[in-house]
Amino acid sequence: MAKTDELAVMENKPTETAEKPVKSNDAKQVIYLGPNSAELGLTTGTVYIDGIPAVVGEDKAMLRLLFVPINKIAEAQQELATEGTAMNAAYLEFKKGGRR
Known part of the structure; x- marks a missing residue:
């Protein structure tokens, strides 16, 4: 009977996860907010979980x-x-055909 009482006490204790904010890998996740580009395979609203895709080289500043972190969508829009x-x-430059 002691085990049953012990379990009841354990169930009433607050868990650590309830008190701490949940962490995620949002920092690496980005969403593309530019116009669609079949040439580069980019679609508006696509979320990339490992950061900016390789097709978008460093030279395309x-x-x-x-590409913005998903937790900054409202500010970016x-x-x-x-x-x-x-x-x-x-956005306007890329839409009119610029690829920088």
Whole structure:
């Protein structure tokens, strides 16, 4: 009977996971917010779990601006919609055919 009482006590204890925030690998996960590109295989809204894909080389700085961490989507969409911001300029350039 002691074992039953012991289990009851253990079930009533708060667990450590309930008190700590859940950690994830969001830092590496990015979402592409630029226009679709069949040439590069990019589709708006695609989430990449290992960061920016290799097809987007280091030399494509403007295009790389259109990949944002998934936990920053709201801020990025606001910046994308604001005329004159770096993200807005990158989007417009890529849409008209620029591949930088």
